[in-house]
Amino acid sequence: MEEKQSASLERRSAVATLLQDIDDNTLLVASVGTPTLDVAAASERPQNFYGRGAMGTASSVALGLALAQGEKRVIAVLGDAELLMTAGTLATIAVMAPENLSLVVIDNERYGETGLQIAATAFGVDIAGMAAAAGLSPTAVIRTEADLHGALDAIRIGPGPSLHVIKVRPEKPEKVPLAYDGVYLKNRFRRALFGDEGIT
Secondary structure (H helix, E strand, O other): OOOOOOOOEOHHHHHHHHHOOOOOOEEEEEOOOHHHHHHHHHHOOOOEEEOOOOOOOHHHHHHHHHHHOOOOEEEEEEEHHHHHHOOOHHHHHHHHOOOOEEEEEEEOOEEOOOOOEEOHHHHOOOHHHHHHHHOOOOEEEEOOHHHHHHHHHHHHOOOOOEEEEEEEOOOOOOOOOOOOOHHHHHHHHHHHHHHHHHOO
C-alpha cells in the first residue's frame, strides 16, 4: 500500500490555536505521549487530565467525564495511534451521544513515541470517516490554518459528540516539564472539579 502525504500543520502551533483562551468550564483529556505534552505546552492547568502511561484509555475517560459532567465541555486531544488502538469506543460514544464531548485527533501519521514509524493513517485509513460511520457528528479533517480556525466553534461549543482530525507534520517537538505522578495528577484534577472534598 502506498503512503499518502497529507500533513501540513505544525502540531504545537495547532494545539495552541485550539486551546487559546480556553475557559475553566472546559475540561481537557490528553492521551499518552506527545498529545499530553502538546496540551501542557499550550495550556497547563488543573482542569487537564493527562493519560500518563495509559495508552488507549483517553477516549473512554473523556466519554465518562462528559456523561458525569454534563454542564461542562469536554475536549479530548488524542493521537492517531491512541484512537485506532480502541476505535470501538467510537461506537459507544455515538450510542451514548454526549453533546458536550469533542474528540480532536492530532494525526502525524506516525508512531511518535517509538521512533516515528509510519502508521496506518499514512496509508489512507480515515479516522474521521470511521467516526462518521459510527454516528458522530460533525466530523472533519483539518489540513490548513483556515480549516482549523473554521472548526474552532464546532470543537469548543458546538453540539457533539464530534471528531476532528488535525493533520500535522511528522516531527518530534521538544519535551515539556510535567509531573509524571498519576496519583498527583488525578488528585489535582479532582480538586479542580470538587474542591478538597473530592480528595479521599
